Amino acid sequence: MRLRGLLRKEVLQILRDPSSIAIAFVLPLVLLLLFGYGISLDARKVPLALVIENPTAETASFEASFGQSLYFQPRRMPDRRAAEEALLSGEVSAVVVLRNDFSRRFYEPRGAPVQVLVNGTDANTARLIAGYIEGAWQAWLGQVARDEGLALAAPVILEPRVWFNAAVRSRNFLVPGLVAIIMTLIGALLTALVVAREWERGTMEALLVTPVSTSELLLGKLLPYFVLGMGGMALSVVMAIGLFDVPFRGSFLVLTGTSALFLLAALGMGLLISTVSKNQFVAGEIAIIVAFLPAFILSGFIFDIESMPRVVQWITHVIAARYFVAILQTSFLAGNVTSVILPNAIALLLMAIFFLGMTRRNTRKRLE
């Protein structure tokens, strides 16, 4: 009965201040659109400078095969200097140079060198571009072998098979992770701000001296925002599948259950932040710094956790988003893999219990 009163108060508060509803529904919509269309790791139409010092039949076939590639936008440049300047200014991302003696050395036993310069500032993109150039080079070699009937075939060829994402679309990998980031934002930011405001205005103390128990109080805070958060979650999943064409191969039941666990952990974290800081400025900063940025960088959403230094890998274990990202990526792309989902779900459960328990302890302490 008392709980019902509290819930009524929270719901009324949410309805009166539209900013909470905005956080729960408009934020995921806007963020998913922004991220979904804005974040991509697939380099396409890479601007490339082609310097051919002495055009011949061999260089022409080389140029033609680069022109065919979907990955490049090759541009002829008169000399190396001009190309290097374009590389410095960022006009092109790579330079391919065929020297004077290319055609002569082409028929020598050791072969002719093709010089490639990539702009290494962005190491990841540089690596991908180097890979594309290699692909185009290999395709050209095959072409030459066929045209000239030479026994040039490579002795071993690689047959890559990319499971779960055959087209290697980065969107399929990024959008599920995004859902975790957006939910972190909603969960932590929403409660952090709302409860910090009550502390700041002193209305929290007023609530604490009423006969309402701490558990009821926290439950009253938690439930309405939990419902809001699950609504935001459903919206995100529908958009991921409907708008971004990400396949969903797992079960919705498992997804709903794990989302609920994650949301409890995120809301718990938000409550804890606000209980500890009791100040909207600090709560907001902390929510951004301990919730959003780690979810972005330390969750495996975009950067591979296995490749981080050992110490940083340990730190990632306290980031709830890490477990949720693993569950989401697997549920969307691979299916119901118990060996991935179960341990991560247990970790989420433990984190939810920890955050909510800590909040409960801290809230009670204030009264003494």
Next chain:
Amino acid sequence: MWHPIQALVMKELLAVWSDPRSRVVLIGPPIIQLLVFGYAATYDLADVAIAFYVEDAGGDARELEARFAGSPVFRTVEQLQRESDIARVIDSREAALVVHVGQTFSRDLRVAPPASVQVVVDGRNSNTAMILIGYAGSIVRDFNRDWLRRHGARQPPASLVVRSWFNPNLQSRWFIVPGIVALLTLVVTLVVTALSVARERELGTFDQLLVTPLRPIQILIGKSLAPLLIGVVEGTVIVVVAVLWFRVPFLGNLALLYVGMILYLLAVIGVGLMISSVVRTQQQAILGAFLFLVPSIILSGFATPIANMSFAVQPITYLNPMRYFLVIVRGLFLQGLPADLVAQQLWPLALISLASLTAAGWLFRHRLT
């Protein structure tokens, strides 16, 4: 004109500084983040779990396997015994890559080349998958080159000699750490600015400020200078840590960096003041700051290149001050970007800060009357 502004700036700095909690927020998290992100935000692969399913006992198959196992990138976790094991280790993420050498590998290689080697990659992280295929390709290429040499066969008519400029070892850290200068100064400056007026409004001290002899423009300047100072100090600390701790080379002109940083921070402060003058409460201010921060970071090229974004989104990035400052800060760090190329980024930045400060000034006065 200047003395009252000076006093206001002091007051602003003290307001942030005297609250121990906001002091901690300004100092602790940025440093921790710089260190953690500097180490964590990397696309470079290390210690990748690899499993082998080798059905051929021939010497060439063994050699190819040894080349994969011996690469510093990979860590062997398992030798698989049957084909169905591939699904088990990939699904459960025990291995990110399985090298499958079929029964006929050695025979194909001897009798009817080419022999094929299958590489199964976990595509849940498509970027890692692409890079792993790249690594596998270079291992196979080296194998081919040595095999041809050993068997006295002709090498391919052309070979690639790839060099990378500005970052010869292709370390992501050199790309990410300078980016953090832009990221953290943005977060701190924006939040400080957005909250400065909102807090006073909420506490009612803003009215007191208005009845002082200070003119609105003076209040505005005072409210901008304090965050600017905080941002520049914060940025300087990060640059120093980047150079001394992370050993990222700084090849450019330091003065140009500061010109860029100040223009960038002014643009951000303009946005912060706009938020500040529109909202009524601190909560709305933080929400507003957030709604600006997140898209700014995503659409800046900080984590993923702008060139990869969809064509509908790319034009929006021209409005984003972080986009220009990232080019400046990365260019000055890694490429020693000359002044004329820096200027190409500086003028749009100057335009944006002019526009955002003007808009903030207008809103500020408009909301006061």
